[in-house]
Amino acid sequence: MSRDPIDYGALDAGRDCNYWALDRTLQRVAERAYPEADYDWAAERLDWLGEQTGTRIADNSEAVERHPPELDTYDDMGEVLNHVEYHPALADTELATYCEFGLAHDVFHAPEGRDEPLGLTHAIAGEAILSYADPGFVCPASMTVGAAIVLDRFGRDDPRTERYLDALTSDDPDEYVEGAMFLTEKQGGSDVGANETTAVATNEEGVYELTGEKWFCSNIDAEGTLALARREDAPEGTKGLSLFVVPHTLDDGGTPRGEGDDARLNDQLYRRLKDKLGTLSVPTGEVELRGATGYLVGEPERGFEYMTEMLNFERLSNAAASVGIMGRCLLESKVYAADREAFGQTIDQYPLMRRDLVEMSVDYEAATAFVFAASRLLDDYREAVLAADTVEEAHQSEAFRLMRMLVPVAKLRTARESVETASYACEVLGGNGYVSGFTTERMLRDAQVLPIWEGTSNILSLDLLRVLAKQASHEVFVPAVEERLDAAADHPELADTVETVRAELTDLQTAMGTLATEDRDYAQLQAKELANYVYDVFSAAELLAMAAEDLEAGDGRRALVAREFVRQQFGREEGRGIASGDRLPLDHFDAVVRYAVVDPADLSTAETAPADD
Structure with a gap:
């Protein structure tokens, strides 16, 4: 890590730069959160991702923002199509993230040059960097890792669900798939136990037909989607929910991507995409499950318990996105203040602006320190799971008890602070900060969902x-x-x-x-x-x-x-x-x-x- 002060005046904006190299705060907290041997290896990969995000992925993100995903629910003959059209730039971002960086792969499989996988902290660090350019894309990226966490622990006993684990954690451009989580229903919301989607057993063991409506489905056409539903005669409330893999397409040949000759759409209808304020790069919509095929994950009636394993990571991913937005907005503010002249000197020389930038910097230091301390605990809990004979035993570990306390707090506070930081960064940039193309306006729109996703502050x-x-x-x-x-x-x-x-x-x-x-x-x-x-x-x-x-x-x-x-x-x-x-x-x-x-x-x-x- 360089010890020279950073000359932000050498940049024209927070673009065409290496976000990892410029963020010494993120470097420091990551170094503390990774095991030492892991960090020594991972720092080079994070540096690569920082460079790619500041250039290639930032370019991709701006293209996708101008041309967000569009849904064709029906074809010209009125048949269900469920086709989401993406700008090609998003495919390049996926390639960089999943295949070249190995966001999901490297925390489940040993990457080249290592004997062991990395911890989940590596994914959190990668998501924070990616959020400098595209917080919306971090939603499917985090759900891909989150779905893999669930299937890695509870889906290995069934070859049908294990093949989705393999695809979710693949770094092969021809094999990887993304994950999603269909949780929210119109009448349920945060009251998950009120969910009404039903699961009826078929003649094939572990295969069910799901019927119901999911109201907020981000990454709507993901092949590795996890959904909660209630089997016949199951108890009311969360104790009666089971978890299922519900693919976008079905393929009798067993290909999770559904690219075989017999590939066909699952029995669901993508009704519409939400017209959202921000996070335009991820398609969020409404899904009607019409007897859709679902593969049971683990034991029945333990679906909500399984989903909480994903939720802990998702909440930290939300906090990582908040950190990334705060970091980008702080960078844009520092660069603008170092370049913008008013009344004969750059505005970072004026006492009020200096106070603002110091306060924003201190808030950012605290947010990153808290999030990565919680991330380290999540990895410690993951190790406790491997050492324990039962889930209940792992839940008695100090790591789990402290992690469960810090994770919701991390998500609550950083989400609010990302909105406040983005809002003030708009003010630092003046009128430009309120205009499309100057980054802060988009960051504010993208930040506003973070207090809502994965649980509101209340x-x-x-x-x-x-x-x-x-x-x-x-x-x-x-x-x-x-x-x-x-x-x-x-x-x-x-x-x-x-x-x-x-x-x-x-x-x-x-x-x-x-x-x-x-x-x-x-x-x-x-x-x-x-x-x-x-x-x-x-x-x-x-x-x-x-x-x-x-x-x-x-x-x-x-x-x-x-x-x-x-x-x-x-x-x-x-x-x-x-x-x-x-x-x-x-x-x-x-x-x-x-x-x-x-x-x-x-x-x-x-x-x-x-x-x-």
């Missing part, structure tokens, strides 16, 4: 309450925070900030205890506040632990970031800080925004007291 907040009650995740959360604070406590430059976060951790424990003893309505009323409190405390602890590591390596930059994050989240300064004399955005702009190295010895002068003239 649903995620309630999930946090559920995890605290069912998994007692606070019992592993508190030691995890304390461990990080202890790692930073011996550094004088961080000591005061560590004590501030320790006090907040104590208050957070009190808040958790209060909600555990209050009535249900009050607990739900405060659930979102609790989720944000968890995010702030854990992010602060993670940033402090990273700052301690960086100090030992001779760089105090992240110490400034950690201290500023804690001040922003927990500061109770008189007069809203106006009288505090805080000059950090002026005195340390290059460090926080341009990644200039800070000598740890200089941190004593970086407090909030006014600088000497």
